[in-house]
Amino acid sequence: MLREKEREMEKESFPHVLHKHPLSLIPNPAAETIHSWHTWCFGCWRFFLPGDAAYGCSQRCGFDRVLHKECMEMPREIRHPLHPSHSLTLQQDSSYDIIGTCAVCEDSLMHGPLFYKCSGGCEWSIHLGCTGDFEAAAVDDSTMNHRSHPQHQLIKNTRSCSFPCDACGATHKGNAYICTLCNYWIHESCALLPVSAHFPHHRPDHSLSLAFNPPNEYIQYAFVCAICSGTLPMRRWVYHCQLCRYVVHINCATNTSSLSLSNSSNNENVVDGEKYITKGPIDDIYEEIIRLFVKRERGQIFIPNDHDNQNMDGKYKFNNHHHFLSFTTFSSPSSSSHHHNQEEEEEDDGDDDEDSSIPRPEVTCDGCTLPIHEKKQRDDDDEYENGYMSCDECKYFLHLSCFNLPPHLPSLPLHPIQNHNLTLRNAGKLTDWAFCKVCESYTNGLFYKCTQCSFTTDIKCASLPNTIKHAAHPQHDYLNLVWGSHSWYNFCGVCYDTRPSKSVFYKCNSCTFCMCGECVLLPAQNKHRLEKHRLWLTYDAYVNRPGEFYCSSCEDQMNPRGRMYHCRDCDQSFHPECIPARSGMYKNINYGMQQYVIPTLHHPHHPLRFQIITKKKRCDLCRGDSYNEPGFQCASCYFVMCMPCSGSHDMDAFKPI
Numbered sequence: 001m002l003r004e005k006e007r008e009m010e011k012e013s014f015p016h017v018l019h020k021h022p023l024s025l026i027p028n029p030a031a032e033t034i035h036s037w038h039t040w041c042f043g044c045w046r047f048f049l050p051g052d053a054a055y056g057c058s059q060r061c062g063f064d065r066v067l068h069k070e071c072m073e074m075p076r077e078i079r080h081p082l083h084p085s086h087s088l089t090l091q092q093d094s095s096y097d098i099i100g101t102c103a104v105c106e107d108s109l110m111h112g113p114l115f116y117k118c119s120g121g122c123e124w125s126i127h128l129g130c131t132g133d134f135e136a137a138a139v140d141d142s143t144m145n146h147r148s149h150p151q152h153q154l155i156k157n158t159r160s161c162s163f164p165c166d167a168c169g170a171t172h173k174g175n176a177y178i179c180t181l182c183n184y185w186i187h188e189s190c191a192l193l194p195v196s197a198h199f200p201h202h203r204p205d206h207s208l209s210l211a212f213n214p215p216n217e218y219i220q221y222a223f224v225c226a227i228c229s230g231t232l233p234m235r236r237w238v239y240h241c242q243l244c245r246y247v248v249h250i251n252c253a254t255n256t257s258s259l260s261l262s263n264s265s266n267n268e269n270v271v272d273g274e275k276y277i278t279k280g281p282i283d284d285i286y287e288e289i290i291r292l293f294v295k296r297e298r299g300q301i302f303i304p305n306d307h308d309n310q311n312m313d314g315k316y317k318f319n320n321h322h323h324f325l326s327f328t329t330f331s332s333p334s335s336s337s338h339h340h341n342q343e344e345e346e347e348d349d350g351d352d353d354e355d356s357s358i359p360r361p362e363v364t365c366d367g368c369t370l371p372i373h374e375k376k377q378r379d380d381d382d383e384y385e386n387g388y389m390s391c392d393e394c395k396y397f398l399h400l401s402c403f404n405l406p407p408h409l410p411s412l413p414l415h416p417i418q419n420h421n422l423t424l425r426n427a428g429k430l431t432d433w434a435f436c437k438v439c440e441s442y443t444n445g446l447f448y449k450c451t452q453c454s455f456t457t458d459i460k461c462a463s464l465p466n467t468i469k470h471a472a473h474p475q476h477d478y479l480n481l482v483w484g485s486h487s488w489y490n491f492c493g494v495c496y497d498t499r500p501s502k503s504v505f506y507k508c509n510s511c512t513f514c515m516c517g518e519c520v521l522l523p524a525q526n527k528h529r530l531e532k533h534r535l536w537l538t539y540d541a542y543v544n545r546p547g548e549f550y551c552s553s554c555e556d557q558m559n560p561r562g563r564m565y566h567c568r569d570c571d572q573s574f575h576p577e578c579i580p581a582r583s584g585m586y587k588n589i590n591y592g593m594q595q596y597v598i599p600t601l602h603h604p605h606h607p608l609r610f611q612i613i614t615k616k617k618r619c620d621l622c623r624g625d626s627y628n629e630p631g632f633q634c635a636s637c638y639f640v641m642c643m644p645c646s647g648s649h650d651m652d653a654f655k656p657i
Helices: 002-011 216-220 250-255 285-298 342-348 643-647
Strands: 013-016 019-026 054-057 077-080 083-091 115-118 125-127 154-157 176-179 184-187 208-211 238-241 246-249 270-272 275-280 326-329 387-390 422-426 446-450 456-458 467-470 479-483 504-508 514-516 535-538 564-567 572-574 595-597 608-612 630-634 640-642
Touching: 083 125, 154 184, 238 250, 246 250, 630 643, 640 643
Parallel strands: 275 467
Antiparallel strands: 013 019, 019 054, 077 083, 083 115, 115 125, 154 176, 176 184, 208 238, 238 246, 270 275, 326 387, 422 446, 446 456, 467 479, 479 504, 504 514, 535 564, 564 572, 595 608, 608 630, 630 640
8 A cells, every 4th residue: 555655656746947857756765876866955955864755857867956845845936024025936046156145044046955036026035945934823713813824814624634734744634724725724733733832852941932934043954853853844833942942843742742761771881682882972982992892802801911922021012013012001110201191181181281182292002092091990890901012112002902902803893895804904103094984084093904895994983883872862772883875874963964875874773863983983072272171072052052153263153953062161162173183084193202303304403293283374395274284393493394295205304202
């Protein structure tokens, strides 16, 4: 029965201004050939989510633009309360020129989204997705002056016939209020919904307001229903909280008594059959991700002692380093000259250092590129790591777990092609960095590379478990590791960006929510040189904070529901990518403690440190923009050199000191 209905819907076609051929339903766009259709709607300019109905060319002529069902059904001609003097007609410009601005959002009207333009000859225009909203009020049983349809009075219809409701979108039998002039139908239950009400699935001190179209901000930032995570159709009613920016479909608001929030007993790192569950965002990636991965793969973590077979006069061989390594305890005097413990670092956090977003000179693991800190021993920890591995001949350090990483893996869950062997390799410190296909960032530490294809992943991503519980999606319990096969499904509900096909995602089994690999491993806390307080990764900075958000670094407007590092005390916000050394493109780069002298390029008594450049905007050699990029910076003067310039010189000229 369902398949027959789908076939009938597929046969239906509708003429539209978007294309010369009629548009028809695409039943399963993900099954179509890759690149057959665009991944976003050319009406509202939002990405399609799994389950969204899409309409494209019925003739399959190669026209690749598609529309949501609601966008396709938008009328050809409307009147808008912001421009009541003339009617507006639906248009799309076929050129690539900017032809004006939208009267509501003030963004450009150019090749892409549909828009309405004044038919009276003036220049007034508005995006299809920027239509306004109204309020509701009932009068009596038989007739109703409803503010969702102020043009005409609505008449009550008691005939039991099925119809699609213009309020909730559902089709079923029942009483209705209709406008015979406009063919406007709404269920009686929808017509009598309160303008404002409290619901058990939202904060008891915040009421939800009824809106007859999602407010423009929700469309602009691709908000989804907070209960079902579904798309918000532009012409359907919603309940929303103006303080929290909480928004839900009216059916979800009235049919759901409570959200099934996570059970606190599931928030620990536990083994459930073959699923390894991790809570996020992760405070300590090494302890909560990498150590558990090594224990799963190798059974236990090898802790050096005087009687093991690898011991050669106190030295241990590591295949990915050309010198033998020594085991250094945290209490060893040899480590005191170059080791900062965690308490000392926390005391330093209050210093007003202009370069505080740059990792401090401390012992950093050359495997996972994370700092090496002494941890307090727990009673249940039978493999307490009371030290780390270090090289006496060069400044090379490894966590014990990173020293125990398996040199070969027969397969990896996040590799798209199973049964491909992976080999542990070491990237170059200053050149030949590896690019992780999971978090899409560079690393100069250890990484796994497939022996049969081009797949590479850094240690942190390779250690990711099959199942996680994450604060970005508190509605449901678990997100499971999947591989995206088509870009229709590669939309991240955290960063609101699309990812290439064959990307790692964590997907909720209860709804359409997906989270990309880059967002999963963002650090729970961060520091930026422009902000003296520690910043916490948040997904709800908008709660009790009305208004717009702007990044304090790049000054671009931010998605209020997107992930950001935010300080509530100072009301400062930052994109994760605007802190490149800690959460951006170069978060997996180990800058180390090494300093270099390059006599042919700079003063021989002025050592250079490899770090993110912050002292000036342009490289002193090529004059290119190198600010917030890796390079070499002088501690004694304002000389800076970008990585491309350093790579064009003989690396033998770089003398470590």
